[in-house]
Amino acid sequence: MDGSRIWRFYLLGGMLAVGGYVLLPYGIARDAFYASIGLAGVAASLAAAARLRGAVGLSWALMGLGLLGASTGDLMWLYYDHIAGVDPFPSPADFAYLMQYPFVTAALLLLARHRRAPGARGALLDSAIVTVGLVLPYWVLLIEPNIGGHDSTSTQVVALAYPLADVVLLAGLVRLLAVGGLRTPSFQLITLAMLSLLAGDVVFISLIPGVGEEVSGLPIWDAPFLLSYVVWGAAALHPSAGDLLRASPDGAPVFTTRRLFMLTVVVLLAPGTLAAQLLAGFPLSAWPVTITSALLFVLVVARMGDLLHRLQEQARMLDEVARTDTLTGLPNRRTLDAQLAREYESAERDGTPLSLAILDLDHFKQFNDTRGHQAGDLLLAGAATAWSLTLGGRDMLARYGGEEFVLVMPGRGPDGAERLLAMLRAATPEGQTFSAGLALWDGRERPSDLLHRADLALYAAKGAGRDRVVRAAPPVPPTGSCTDSSPSVRTQ
CATH class of the missing domain: 3.30.70.270 (Reverse transcriptase/Diguanylate cyclase domain)
Known part of the structure; x- marks a missing residue:
């Protein structure tokens, strides 16, 4: 089958499989089906790593190993839940799940390093601003509520490990998106897969205290994780999987109005969080907001300094062009x-x-x-x-x-x-x-x-x-002599 069609069939089949999983009754068969969807994504990612070379092949290998860790966690969860008859949380399955994050983050940073354009210091500052700004709501909504109130130290550690791992993964994703480069279909699918994974984690972390995991008897909260597996596999099978390192023809990322708007929204998250807590009558996260605001202030000033430096450099170059003959390089x-x-x-x-x-x-x-x-x-x-x-x-x-x-x-x-x-x-x-x-x-x-x-x-x-x-x-002479x-x- 043509490579340009395989990924479409895989993606369509995966979506149908996710829908079928949601409709299956609770039991070992449903969880085995869940694990098989994840293993299919592992196989697709490792296949991409095997056929590609260099940094892009290594990136797919790291992503494949990360998915393998998550799929191993799925199999271990199945064993604890249906065979051993013990609560899978916390358990060694969580260690397998958590292994996904360092491998995937390493792949993201490897891609970011090779896609980085010359003079992209501003992109690094942008990614730092976005990451610091998004850490605050993660802390207020997901991390801080999970501090204390657990039966054991191991439960406490695992409960905190997931949101902290999400922060690391989010930082890697933001770094990759900030450096620019060609946004191939495979790149876009990887981004969608990671956003789906992060969304699933937010739901999972929120459900840890014991809110039920199913809605009307359907495991819809598992869907984001399964969609992540499917979309990741489709990205690996897409013909553009080998073009993840291709540079953008535009060169270094441009400071667009959209990027400015995004940074403005992120910077306003700190005072916005404090305002929301005041209006809702919740306890104030004074120290987290203070620390975040200080870091954002320093990063924004550094970003302004970088923009000023670039403007001065461009002005110098324009002045040099205006004063120099293009063909010979001599003064004009x-x-x-x-x-x-x-x-x-x-x-x-x-x-x-x-x-x-x-x-x-x-x-x-x-x-x-x-x-x-x-x-x-x-x-x-x-x-x-x-x-x-x-x-x-x-x-x-x-x-x-x-x-x-x-x-x-x-x-x-x-x-x-x-x-x-x-x-x-x-x-x-x-x-x-x-x-x-x-x-x-x-x-x-x-x-x-x-x-x-x-x-x-x-x-x-x-x-x-x-x-x-x-x-x-x-x-x-001016006198008009002859x-x-x-x-x-x-x-x-």
Whole structure:
């Protein structure tokens, strides 16, 4: 039978079996049928572990061992109740039942560890907030009422062991749900199985004091445990059972409005519990509420700090993207303008020269047309890298646009700037050349005027045959004197 259909038949058959169990009369046959449903879930889980490898196979093995512990408890319960004729609670059957929780929790934490996305510290804090918040109602409704009032120490220990084991299992489930990852059908079925198990435990713990276990003669309170077995087996047989570790395409979990609402509800459980006790006239759980509120406060502050850190990191990254050319990794025009303004102030304050050159790769369009745009992009990136490795500490190379670059050279006069440009020409990759226009700041002109003079010198270099550096003529004095503004040519 096709694997995509087996799990459906198993799930449908399991649901029918649960319905049939509820209708069976009390007796050894009914409890044996109960145990057989659990063993079927064990077989499906261990079969998934046998056919899968790595962490996902180990996770299914741990879950299978946990279900085996519960099924062993079912068989022992049957023996004590129908054959030995003794009260199964408390008994060694409880030890077998309780073995389910550490194995399953270990599987959940293993899955959470491998599904964890980079930078998922927030998910860990979210799971801690939810777990701490849910522990309070567990304490008030299930744990505290079971402290004292039991016939023996063993009964007391077992009565407390189940809700405490539920807390551990709940923490593992919340941790797994918080880390994100792909929610495959098998993953969703496992989640449903564990929620059914936890619901059954809540009912079982509430029934321990002796409220009857059946309603109208039907064992409906056993249904959540049986549904857990069935759904777990269906999850193991589902074709997506091997995809439990598949990462979500969205990466790290996003702090959505739904997650914020859930955390808000959980945080309000502490004051809500106190308010409900006041309104109902019940004894106040002052210390549990106080401790829980303090822990939640610390966790919420830590979560806010994590969100603030992420926002600052994203702002830094956006600022870096806004200031950096994506293709070459060099500073872009915006960064160039800011840096040039700073260098103006420094040169004026220290009385040092400031040179600027505009570089243009020769015949770049022909290179693109011949080798393709991807090769052209590689040339731009390669030239930027090669030139950057040649620069000194204060020199800055920025991409100006297209195949043009601007080189700012603080502290260098025209001769020193030309020597540096000669070194850059020698380092140009792919056997290519560039032309450059070089201008020296006169101490008065605006950055745009300095760039304009360098640009005019670049055009002169292109017109003179390319593969050369041309010095820009000095700026025209404001008085309008007839100083010759034509650039002088120096071939390197």
